[in-house]
């Protein structure tokens with residue numbers, strides 16, 4: 001089996017509930033989607049980066065893994081594009097007793113279920129309609145898949161949190177429908193966080209919009225947080 005990695009680097013986790021932790025990022029090549037705010041467009045082609053055997057990729061991880069690393073993130077691109085290889089690499093990292101962390105858009109619940117046993121921490125991302133991830137025709141199917149992934153992660157007792165990227169284009173009513181749907185499927189006790197992440201450098205949402213979006217989630221989940229991509233502020237990758 002082969003795997004295409006776009007890059008591998010250590011940085012300070014800049015997103016989600018574990019921001020601030022020393023993290024090894026394994027960025028997989030490949031993502032067929034088209035979010036307008038994507039900040040890793042170079043990694044979207046499936047032939048970007050370099051190809052390795054699983055053994056070579058494990059050695060590369062070993063040589064990049066620094067002392068006192070809190071966790072290893074699999075990101076992209078979308079890691080589920082190369083789900084078989086990701087399962088192998090995450091399994092390898094788990095043998096080192098370092099927590100594994102999945103960053104995915106959750107577009108395919110079968111692929112998600114395949115990699116789930118090898119991950120400890122799961123970010124479930126729900127895309128908003130305005131993200132341009134997929135066209136409106138395919139949007140409902142995307143949300144169904146993300147919802148299934150959320151329920152699978154909760155049922156397997158993984159550390160699970162929800163993230164939604166918002167921009168100035170995000171419609172309050174669409175966001176309300178999405179949040180309502182999420183909490184029809186899970187309870188507030190099932191998840192370890194709910195992060196509203198504003199876009200950076202493109203179509204940035206106003207404070208007023210962010211507070212309105214916060215107010216939508218708060219009645220369902222009092223610990224909701226608006227967290228920007230903190231690594232951008234320290235010039236870190």
Ligand SMILES: Nc1nc2[nH]cc(C(=O)O)c2c(=O)[nH]1
Pocket residue numbers: 011012013014015025040075076103231236237
């Ligand atoms: N510092 C840092 N934190 C991150 N958290 C999620 C990232 C991602 O690209 O998935 C990311 C990233 O690219 N850099």
Ligand code: SF4
Pocket residue numbers: 031032033034035037038039040041044076077078105133
């Ligand atoms: S799903 Fe992620 S990697 Fe793919 S286009 Fe959207 S933001 Fe970029």
Ligand SMILES: [Mg+2]
Pocket residue numbers: 039040
């Ligand atoms: Mg990034």
